[in-house]
Structure formats: C-alpha cells, structure tokens
Amino acid sequence: MNWRDVKDGVNKTVIFLFAFVGILVVVGLFVFIIKESIPALTQVGKEIFFSIYWYPTYDPPEFGMLAMIIGSLILTGLSSLFVLPLGYIISFFLYNYANTFERKIIKSTIDLLSGIPSVIIGTFLFFYVSPIVMKLGAWSPGNLLTASIGLTILSLPYAASLMEESLSSVDQSLKESALALGASKFTAGFKIVTKEASSGILNSIILTVNRIIGETIVVLMVAGGAAIIPKSIFDPVRPLTAAIASEMGEVSVGSLHYSALFTAGLILLTISFILTLISKTVIGGKTK
Amino acid sequence: MKKKQSVDSLVSLIFRTISYITFFSIILIISIVIIDGARFFKPSFFFEYPKKAMTQGGIGPAILGSLIMIALILLISIPLGLLTGVFLSEYGSKSLIGKIIDIAVTSLSGVPSIVYGLFGLTLFSITLGFGTSILSGSLTLSIMTLPVIASSVREALVALPRELRESAFALGAKKTETIFKILIPAGKKRIITAILIGSGRVIGETAPVLLTGAVFYSTKLPTSLLDPVMTLPTHIYFITMSYGVEAQWMAKATSSFLLILILIIYLIAFQIRKEEKNV
Numbered sequence: 001m002n003w004r005d006v007k008d009g010v011n012k013t014v015i016f017l018f019a020f021v022g023i024l025v026v027v028g029l030f031v032f033i034i035k036e037s038i039p040a041l042t043q044v045g046k047e048i049f050f051s052i053y054w055y056p057t058y059d060p061p062e063f064g065m066l067a068m069i070i071g072s073l074i075l076t077g078l079s080s081l082f083v084l085p086l087g088y089i090i091s092f093f094l095y096n097y098a099n100t101f102e103r104k105i106i107k108s109t110i111d112l113l114s115g116i117p118s119v120i121i122g123t124f125l126f127f128y129v130s131p132i133v134m135k136l137g138a139w140s141p142g143n144l145l146t147a148s149i150g151l152t153i154l155s156l157p158y159a160a161s162l163m164e165e166s167l168s169s170v171d172q173s174l175k176e177s178a179l180a181l182g183a184s185k186f187t188a189g190f191k192i193v194t195k196e197a198s199s200g201i202l203n204s205i206i207l208t209v210n211r212i213i214g215e216t217i218v219v220l221m222v223a224g225g226a227a228i229i230p231k232s233i234f235d236p237v238r239p240l241t242a243a244i245a246s247e248m249g250e251v252s253v254g255s256l257h258y259s260a261l262f263t264a265g266l267i268l269l270t271i272s273f274i275l276t277l278i279s280k281t282v283i284g285g286k287t288k
Numbered sequence: 289m290k291k292k293q294s295v296d297s298l299v300s301l302i303f304r305t306i307s308y309i310t311f312f313s314i315i316l317i318i319s320i321v322i323i324d325g326a327r328f329f330k331p332s333f334f335f336e337y338p339k340k341a342m343t344q345g346g347i348g349p350a351i352l353g354s355l356i357m358i359a360l361i362l363l364i365s366i367p368l369g370l371l372t373g374v375f376l377s378e379y380g381s382k383s384l385i386g387k388i389i390d391i392a393v394t395s396l397s398g399v400p401s402i403v404y405g406l407f408g409l410t411l412f413s414i415t416l417g418f419g420t421s422i423l424s425g426s427l428t429l430s431i432m433t434l435p436v437i438a439s440s441v442r443e444a445l446v447a448l449p450r451e452l453r454e455s456a457f458a459l460g461a462k463k464t465e466t467i468f469k470i471l472i473p474a475g476k477k478r479i480i481t482a483i484l485i486g487s488g489r490v491i492g493e494t495a496p497v498l499l500t501g502a503v504f505y506s507t508k509l510p511t512s513l514l515d516p517v518m519t520l521p522t523h524i525y526f527i528t529m530s531y532g533v534e535a536q537w538m539a540k541a542t543s544s545f546l547l548i549l550i551l552i553i554y555l556i557a558f559q560i561r562k563e564e565k566n567v
Binding site: 016020089092115216244249268 | 293303306307314317318321372374376379391392393395397398399400401404405406407409411414431434435462465467468494495499521522524525529536543546550551
C-alpha cells in the first residue's frame with residue numbers, strides 16, 4: 001500500500017458516502033412525512049380521503065380532503081388536455097417539418113421558458129390574464145381556466161422537449177425507408193416514427209403529468225383557493241399543493257391541522273413516486 | 289401522390305402555425321414581464337428597503353437574501369451532486385447499491401417542490417431546531433438541486449469516450465485519479481452548464497422557501513444563518529397576493545429583475561453549451 005493507494009481508497013469512500021445521501025433523502029422524505037401524517041390518519045380516519053368538507057379552523061374542525069384531491073385531478077386533467085397535444089404538435093413540427101433555423105430558435109425559446117419561475121408566471125397571469133378571464137365570465141379572479149393556462153405554460157417545455165427527444169432518438173433510416181416507399185412525411189412521422197417512439201412518448205406524458213400535479217405557486221396564486229368541487233372552468237379550485245402552501249404558515253406545529261397538511265403532502269409524494277417508478281420501468285423496458 | 293402531398297402541406301401548415309403562435313406567445317410573456325417591470329428601475333430600487341407598505345423604496349434586502357441563499361445552496365449541492373453523478377457513472381451501473389441510488393436520484397427529481405418544503409420544515413426547521421432561516425431554506429433547496437446536478441454530471445461523464453479512461457488506466461492512474469484529473473476536467477463545460485441551469489431554477493423557487501426560510505418583511509439584514517430571509521421570488525409572491533394596486537409596481541419590477549437575472553444565467557449556460565458542441 002503506498003500513498004496513492006490510500007488516497008484512492010479515501011476518495012472512493014467519499015464518493016460512496018456522498019452518493020449515499022440520495023438514498024438517505026428518499027428514506028427521510030417518507031419517514032418524516034409519514035410520521036407527521038400519522039396523527040391525522042389515525043384520528044380523522046378514512047374520512048380524510050372521502051369527505052369533501054375541509055373546515056380545519058371550525059369547531060369541531062373537519063378534515064375531508066376529497067374536494068382538494070378532485071381539484072388536483074381536474075386541474076391536472078384539464079392542463080394535460082392542453083399541454084400534451086400542444087407539446088406533441090410542436091415536437092412533431094420540429095422533428096418533421098422545421099428547417100434548421102426554426103428548430104434552433106423554437107427549441108432555445110422553449111428551453112428558456114423552462115427557466116421562468118412559476119411565481120413570475122403566476123404574477124403575469126394575475127396582472128394581465130385574470131382580468132380578461134373575468135370578462136369572459138369568471139366570478140373569481142382565480143379559477144380553473146387561469147390556473148390551467150399557467151400549468152400549461154409551465155409544463156410545455158417538459159412535454160415538448162421530452163417528446164422531441166423521443167422522436168429524434170428513433171433510427172433515421174426507418175423514416176427514410178418509409179419515405180422511399182412513398183409514404184408522406186406526415187404518415188412516416190405519425191404512423192412509423194411515433195409508433196416506434198411510443199415508449200419514449202408515454203414516458204414524456206408521465207413526467208409532464210407528474211410535473212403538473214406537483215406545481216404549487218401558480219395554483220396558489222390563480223386557482224382561486226375555494227375547496228369546492230368545480231362545476232365549470234370558471235369556478236375556483238383548491239388543489240392539494242395550494243392548500244399546503246397557504247395554510248402551513250398559520251397552523252400550530254403538532255396540531256391536527258398541521259398533520260392533515262402533511263397527509264396532503266404524503267398523497268403528493270406517493271403519486272410522484274409511483275409515476276417516476278412507472279416512467280423508469282417504461283424506459284427500462286425499452287432499452288433492455 | 290397529389291393527395292399525399294396536399295395532406296402533408298396542410299398538416300405542415302397547421303403545425304407550423306401552432307408552433308409559431310406558441311413561440312411568439314413565449315416571447316410576448318417574457319417581453320411583457322421585462323418591459324412592464326423595467327419601467328420602475330432606478331438605482332434606489334436595487335439598494336433600498338421597501339417603504340410605506342411596499343409602495344415605495346426598493347428590494348435591496350431581497351436581492352441580498354437571494355444571493356446569500358444561492359451561494360450557500362451551490363456550496364452544498366455542487367459537491368453532493370458532483371460526487372453522486374460520478375458514482376452513478378463510474379461505479380454504479382452494475383451493483384445493487386448503484387441501482388438503488390439510481391432509482392433514488394430519479395425519484396427525487398420528480399418529487400414536488402412543496403413536499404421538499406414539508407420535509408425541510410419538519411427536519412431542518414423543527415427537528416434540528418434551525419427554525420425559519422437561511423440555513424433551513426438553503427438545505428432544503430440544496431436537496432432539491434441534488435438530482436438536477438447529479439443526473440447532468442452522470443450524462444456528461446457517460447458521454448466521454450472510453451479511450452480516455454483506458455489510456456489513463458494504461459498509464460497507471462488509479463480510478464479516482466482518472467476521475468478527478470481526467471474525466472471531470474474533460475466534462476467540465478457540460479458540468480458547468482448543468483450547474484448554471486440548476487442555479488437558474490433554484491433562484492426562482494418559491495414554495496419550499498415559503499415554508500422553511502422566508503420572512504415577508506424585515507427591517508434589518510440577516511446577521512446569521514439562523515435568521516429568516518427575504519428572497520426575490522417570495523417577495524414577488526407576497527406583494528402580488530397580499531397588497532393592493534398601490535404596491536403592484538414593486539411586484540412587476542421585482543419580476544422583471546428576477547427574470548433578467550435568470551435569462552442572463554441561461555444565456556451564459558447556452559453559450560458554454562454551444563462552445564462545447566463546436567469543439
């Protein structure tokens with residue numbers, strides 16, 4: 001053993017220890033968030049998932065999160081309905097029809113969009129878009145439609161760039177043979193390349209949906225915040241993320257309300273974990 | 289044949305139009321935020337405290353707060369992310385522990401920011417007793433940045449040619465010597481790009497800071513890491529949501545400044561990425 005071997009060993013140990021932090025954080029996330037959720041889960045019971053009455057500050061308080069869970073799901077559904085087709089169209093355009101210049105500027109602009117913080121998009125919508133939506137018939141400055149627009153803007157970079165990557169990763173010769181056989185560019189791209197890239201596109205969809213469901217600030221600012229089940233796109237909603245962010249500042253640590261907000265966090269953590277694992281399996285199945 | 293061509297040109301026209309509309313909408317949003325806020329820029333705006341219920345004064349303490357936070361976050365997350373990325377690329381691919389760390393890092397990248405906020409709140413602010421502070425906020429955001437840096441470092445190292453490793457080994461270099469003296473310097477530009485993009489993201493993070501580190505308004509500058517802090521994004525959030533029309537200018541001006549800051553960081557990152565491709 002000389003000095004260089006010792007140094008190599010020490011460095012290796014440091015690398016292993018640091019890499020281990022990732023595991024610690026995942027375990028810590030679950031341990032701490034489950035631990036803080038337990039009081040609400042045991043004392044409120046299953047009502048916490050199945051009741052729509054969220055009155056945490058009433059006496060007696062009620063902690064039903066169903067309206068907020070549905071709020072999160074409707075918001076995610078509506079935003080996905082906007083962003084997934086839009087993302088696909090843009091990625092398909094970039095892949096199939098755009099010239100080099102168009103590719104370059106559109107891709108960089110979409111990359112830039114991914115850097116705009118959600119608080120800036122929220123403020124933008126609040127000042128410039130909400131008044132227009134109010135004129136269209138909304139009765140609250142925050143509502144389902146405005147929030148979905150915000151989520152669409154924020155998740156578009158994910159959808160478009162991930163889908164574009166999966167289309168581009170398909171072997172070029174496949175498209176060329178289709179073209180040579182007389183298929184139109186559209187048929188080659190849509191029926192051949194997209195089909196071949198389907199697992200990558202599915203993966204893009206999962207990651208985009210995951211990103212939408214966890215987004216907090218935009219929905220906190222422009223979703224309206226009423227814990228009701230919306231009946232139209234102009235109604236306000238209160239998704240789980242917004243409830244956590246807006247109420248956490250006012251609860252006393254250790255109270256049932258505090259614990260119920262951690263339960264909301266646990267729901268989000270579980271959803272994101274499952275979606276990430278599915279996405280990992282989708283990619284894994286493809287490459288191996 | 290004609291029919292096929294007409295389908296193609298029709299689809300191409302529609303898709304091109306939609307893409308262009310999206311492109312111009314993004315440019316429009318960026319321009320409105322920057323131009324409508326920059327109207328209020330003057331030297332005092334960048335140095336003074338907010339005054340008279342946010343209707344006058346400036347954002348000096350929020351700028352300082354964001355800078356302190358970003359410095360601390362980079363100090364923690366660069367070594368953490370770099371070494372995790374090194375592990376995943378150089379040691380991790382085959383072993384069980386490597387697979388577990390890989391899954392852990394991937395899962396972390398999908399966890400919503402508000403959940404990190406909850407985690408930071410219970411672990412750093414309450415259990416460890418750091419309270420609502422710069423330290424709690426920075427630690428929380430560092431953990432969030434870890435997967436971003438780690439996966440980019442891994443990609444940067446995996447993309448390096450095998451010969452680079454083999455020639456280093458052939459010359460008798462140890463594995464970690466190869467990593468630190470050959471591989472990391474060779475992937476330097478991509479790693480710096482990743483760190484810049486990570487910083488651009490984290491400087492705009494709001495939700496976790498609201499739970500762990502932010503103070504709405506403070507009349508003095510933080511004197512220790514255990515003091516709470518004003519940051520640019522939380523400042524924008526508080527003003528937009530809790531103040532009237534009189535204070536809106538400050539939210540607009542702060543948004544404009546923060547966006548310019550992030551655009552500069554991104555443009556530098558893109559420039560480095562471009563140089564790296566041209567080499």
